[in-house]
Amino acid sequence: CPDTCRVPRVPRMLYPKAHVLQPTRVDVLLMTPWFAPIIWDGTYDSAILNAQFKNTTIGVVVFAIKKYVVFLKLFLETAEKYFMVGHRVIYYILTDRPADVPQIPLQEGRRVVILQVRNYTRWQDVVLHRMEMISNFSQQRFLHEVDYLVSADIDMKFSDHVGVEILSSLFGTLHPGFYASDRRRFTYERRPLSQAYIPEDEGDFYYAAALYGGSVAEVYRLATACHQATLIDKANGIEAVWHEESHLNKYLLYHKPTKVLSPEYVWDERMLRKPPYLRRLRYVAVPKNHAQIRSR
Ligand code: 2GW
Numbered sequence: 001c002p003d004t005c006r007v008p009r010v011p012r013m014l015y016p017k018a019h020v021l022q023p024t025r026v027d028v029l030l031m032t033p034w035f036a037p038i039i040w041d042g043t044y045d046s047a048i049l050n051a052q053f054k055n056t057t058i059g060v061v062v063f064a065i066k067k068y069v070v071f072l073k074l075f076l077e078t079a080e081k082y083f084m085v086g087h088r089v090i091y092y093i094l095t096d097r098p099a100d101v102p103q104i105p106l107q108e109g110r111r112v113v114i115l116q117v118r119n120y121t122r123w124q125d126v127v128l129h130r131m132e133m134i135s136n137f138s139q140q141r142f143l144h145e146v147d148y149l150v151s152a153d154i155d156m157k158f159s160d161h162v163g164v165e166i167l168s169s170l171f172g173t174l175h176p177g178f179y180a181s182d183r184r185r186f187t188y189e190r191r192p193l194s195q196a197y198i199p200e201d202e203g204d205f206y207y208a209a210a211l212y213g214g215s216v217a218e219v220y221r222l223a224t225a226c227h228q229a230t231l232i233d234k235a236n237g238i239e240a241v242w243h244e245e246s247h248l249n250k251y252l253l254y255h256k257p258t259k260v261l262s263p264e265y266v267w268d269e270r271m272l273r274k275p276p277y278l279r280r281l282r283y284v285a286v287p288k289n290h291a292q293i294r295s296r
Pocket residue numbers: 062063064065066067068123124126127152153154155208209210242243244245293294
């Protein structure tokens with residue numbers, strides 16, 4: 001865990017030097033006010049980062065419950081092409097239908113682990129209980145098996161490089177629908193009765209639950225806290241407006257992420273027009289027939 005434990009040693013490398021008076025990007029914010037880098041194309045050198053993160057194992061947690069198993073094939077195929085290429089990866093597939101997990105040829109050092117989980121009748125419970133399952137499996141296995149965890153929606157595909165530049169103790173992604181919005185427009189939970197409540201005069205960003213992660217220890221803390229919050233909400237007869245995304249946003253407001261990913265890392269080409277400062281679309285929504293895929 002290069003950025004959490006100690007400064008990694010790198011070998012002799014040849015690369016263009018950075019110019020202090022010639023910033024590589026002047027069109028977007030590169031740093032949060034608490035000095036966490038915001039990751040955009042043109043801001044990092046993969047050769048240096050790959051050397052720093054040599055011998056890192058990355059765990060990917062995806063849920064494929066009920067009909068969502070149909071998304072596994074494209075997700076895995078595109079991840080093999082673009083996600084953490086050259087690094088050790090374990091895909092943790094949490095599913096109620098292990099027999100429906102497709103066999104995809106994997107590059108060396110990469111494997112699939114299928115974890116059977118229960119399904120819930122209500123889809124809201126399917127998405128909410130992801131936090132409980134991530135918390136439980138973190139203690140059971142992730143802590144002993146990988147250095148970093150990346151939690152990802154499954155109804156997405158990789159369409160460009162996503163590498164170790166995203167890794168940090170705790171990272172979140174700017175939601176593609178809200179990165180330019182005023183905080184009052186963020187779809188945070190606004191009812192004070194909910195544990196996910198964020199008042200109108202607070203908030204840094206609106207983070208997407210479709211991609212977040214960090215060291216296993218930090219993701220474990222996040223998932224446990226979000227799960228506890230949903231239990232309290234349930235006891236109070238309230239469910240946060242955007243489910244675990246609301247709780248994630250509350251958590252990241254008071255536990256500032258150490259890296260923030262630009263909307264390059266979560267995009268929806270059907271919903272949004274690509275602005276010129278978005279040079280790459282790395283992880284994009286797969287169009288889905290909501291009525292068909294979400295029915296039982
Ligand atoms: C979800 C909603 C309605 C019906 C079914 C499901 C469902 C979700 C399911 O039947 N099976 C399943 O495995 N899932 C998992 O939950 C799957 O991994 C999926 O990617 C994830 C989130 O559901 P999704 O992708 O349909 O929701 P989105 O694309 O609207 O995503 C945002 O909002 C969600 C909460 O409402 C989550 O916060 C999600 O992380 C957000 O990106």
